[in-house]
Amino acid sequence: xxxxxxxxxxxxxxxxxxxxxxxxxxxxxxxxxxxxxxxxxxxxxxxxxxxxxxxxxxxxxxxxxxxxxxxxxxxxxxxxxxxxxxxxxxxxxxxxxxxxxxxxxxxxxxxxxxxxxxxxxxxxxxxxxxxxxxxxxxxxxxxxxxxxxxxxxxxxxxxxxxxxxxxxxxxxxxxxxxxxxxxxxxxxxxxxxxxxxxxxxxxxxxxxxxxxxxxxxxxxxxxxxxxxxxxxxxxxxxxxxxxxxxxxxxxxxxxxxxxxxxxxxxxxxx
Numbered sequence: 001x002x003x004x005x006x007x008x009x010x011x012x013x014x015x016x017x018x019x020x021x022x023x024x025x026x027x028x029x030x031x032x033x034x035x036x037x038x039x040x041x042x043x044x045x046x047x048x049x050x051x052x053x054x055x056x057x058x059x060x061x062x063x064x065x066x067x068x069x070x071x072x073x074x075x076x077x078x079x080x081x082x083x084x085x086x087x088x089x090x091x092x093x094x095x096x097x098x099x100x101x102x103x104x105x106x107x108x109x110x111x112x113x114x115x116x117x118x119x120x121x122x123x124x125x126x127x128x129x130x131x132x133x134x135x136x137x138x139x140x141x142x143x144x145x146x147x148x149x150x151x152x153x154x155x156x157x158x159x160x161x162x163x164x165x166x167x168x169x170x171x172x173x174x175x176x177x178x179x180x181x182x183x184x185x186x187x188x189x190x191x192x193x194x195x196x197x198x199x200x201x202x203x204x205x206x207x208x209x210x211x212x213x214x215x216x217x218x219x220x221x222x223x224x225x226x227x228x229x230x231x232x233x234x235x236x237x238x239x240x241x242x243x244x245x246x247x248x249x250x251x252x253x254x255x256x257x258x259x260x261x262x263x264x265x266x267x268x269x270x
Contacts, residue, residue, distance in 0.1 A: 011241035021242030022051055024211065028200060029053075032060060036068045042091075043075035045082060048239050048248040049209040050185075050201015055088050062091070065100035071129060071139075072101040077119075080110035080178055082204045098124040102139075109206065109252075111165045111174050116158045181206045184251035184258045191262035192249075195270035206251040209236070213269055221247050229264040 006015020013019055018037050022028045028051035030042060042061065044053040065072050074091040082089055091097045103122040107113035123143045128136050154162075164170045185202035192199045192210055202208035212221040218235035225231045233250070236243030251258070 013241055019240070019242070021240075022046065022049055023242055023246075024198075024200065029057060030061075032064050037070055040065060040070055040072045041075070042072060043077070045078040045205035046201075047078065047205070048207055048234065048236065048243065049246075050203070050205035050207045051209075052082065052084070052087050052204045054086070055094065058088060058091055058097075059094045062094045062097050062100060066096055069130060070100065071127070072097075074101050074103045076103055077106040077109055078205050079105075080174070081182060081206055083182070084204055087204060092122070092124075098126050100127070102127065107162050107165060110178060111162075111170075112177060113158075113162070116154075116161070118154050118158050118162045180255070181251045184253065184255055187255070187258055188249055188251060188262060191266050195266040197269060202251065208249045208251070210247050210249065212236075212245055212247050215245075218244055218247055225265065229261075229268055231261045231264055 003014055005017050008014050018033050018035065020030045020033070022030055028046070028049050030053070040061065042053070042058075044051065044058075046052070061072060064070065072091065076090060079089040088094065091101045091103055101124075104119065105122070106119040107116070108119070121143070123140045125138070125140045127139045129139050131137050165174055185206055185208055188208045189199050189202040192208065197213055198211040200209045200211075212218060216224065218237040222233065222235045225233060234248040236246030236248060239248075249261075253261075
């Protein structure tokens with residue numbers, strides 16, 4: 001991600017990396033590569049597309065990782081927005097995941113902690129990796145050493161705020177906040193769909209991913225929204241080459257602003 005694997009091509013894809021495009025053509029599913037990879041990054045519910053992964057699909061990834069000696073980095077920052085009871089909230093719901101996966105959790109989205117930098121990383125003690133010489137390394141010990149020597153920790157006041165998330169009052173307030181954002185997402189989905197714009201996501205994730213109308217590029221659509229509607233979103237190409245032709249709208253705002261933004265967009269594009 002820092003560009004140390006090789007030079008980028010014309011599409012902005014860096015050498016040394018295997019890209020997993022998730023688009024409408026593959027139903028926003030991360031396709032398992034045919035070659036062996038060492039590290040796998042998966043984010044579900046997905047930012048920016050709002051796509052989700054089924055238990056069966058994640059089990060296939062776990063099986064692949066174990067067969068190839070790969071390690072999965074599973075970003076579960078948006079798991080609290082899942083409402084479908086059949087979707088997994090954690091990769092550790094899958095058999096064998098503790099032997100091949102590291103999971104990231106965040107307070108930033110479910111509890112409004114963006115900017116406070118409070119999160120958690122789960123590194124199972126059963127997880128092992130391979131050193132350059134082929135020897136086995138216990139990754140939990142490496143992670144614990146890093147945490148103990150290179151990290152000063154989250155400030156005490158932020159820790160107390162994170163602790164409050166798990167209180168009965170905090171759980172109720174957090175769920176109410178999630179429900180509020182998902183209602184915003186429904187408004188965005190419904191209004192854009194009624195305007196004839198093709199949308200994805202926004203059901204088990206707080207992001208709505210739309211296909212730019214009239215074959216506009218991501219940045220051209222951004223400019224059009226900005227200058228004709230005074231509405232700002234995120235061009236899909238900013239997330240990588242596979243995002244070209246798409247655009248992300250976030251549900252993280254007041255309902256008044258969401259309603260006004262949808263009014264402006266639908267009046268212009270319907």
